[in-house]
């Protein structure tokens with residue numbers, strides 16, 4: 001991965017004007033997309049692994065890419081079980097060394113994985129969304145997590161949720177969506193990584209001199225956020 005990386009280019013100069021409507025819609029209308037069989041199987045495997053771990057806090061690394069952050073979080077929180085989820089088999093297959101015993105990488109679509117996790121009453125203590133795809137075109141708001149119908153499910157899982165991005169507007173929108181959905185105050189703050197970046201994308205953006213942004217919020221476990229089907 002090269003150190004040079006371009007900043008986000010978008011016509012948006014602030015949060016999307018349609019955001020509040022999208023969030024209201026996600027809170028009112030159930031997500032009806034059928035669950036993919038491969039994600040059911042992946043979730044069952046993750047559940048078995050978690051059962052064998054026999055307790056301790058759960059940390060989700062949602063959209064973990066090559067899984068470097070999953071490894072690093074597992075090292076940072078040795079008592080936790082850290083599950084990295086990504087839909088890209090290619091990224092997950094890259095060799096970044098042995099996985100610690102308290103880490104698991106799962107190939108799955110988060111839109112389904114999060115719903116299965118909520119149904120199974122998973123209560124992550126920590127939930128990381130590290131550099132999600134920004135989808136900077138205004139027309140693609142619904143593909144950003146804050147504009148996606150799965151948002152209430154992701155938030156309902158609860159725990160300490162941390163989002164990082166190199167696009168300030170993404171984090172500002174996410175903060176607005178969190179507060180609209182849960183009533184919990186949230187805001188975007190500048191973020192400077194320490195000596196060791198948590199992910200390859202963080203490394204790339206930081207090395208290119210880009211400003212980074214993050215949001216950290218503690219959320220209650222609240223399945224009632226999700227509209228009934």
Ligand SMILES: C[S@@+](CC[C@H](N)C(=O)[O-])C[C@H]1O[C@@H](n2cnc3c(N)ncnc32)[C@H](O)[C@@H]1O
Pocket residue numbers: 062063064065066069085086087088091108109110111130131132133199200201202
């Ligand atoms: C920009 S990359 C960031 C990867 C990693 N977190 C990092 O910072 O290096 C976004 C990742 O999210 C994954 N992703 C996007 N949508 C997803 C979904 N619906 N389910 C699972 N993974 C998804 C992509 O495959 C990609 O690996």
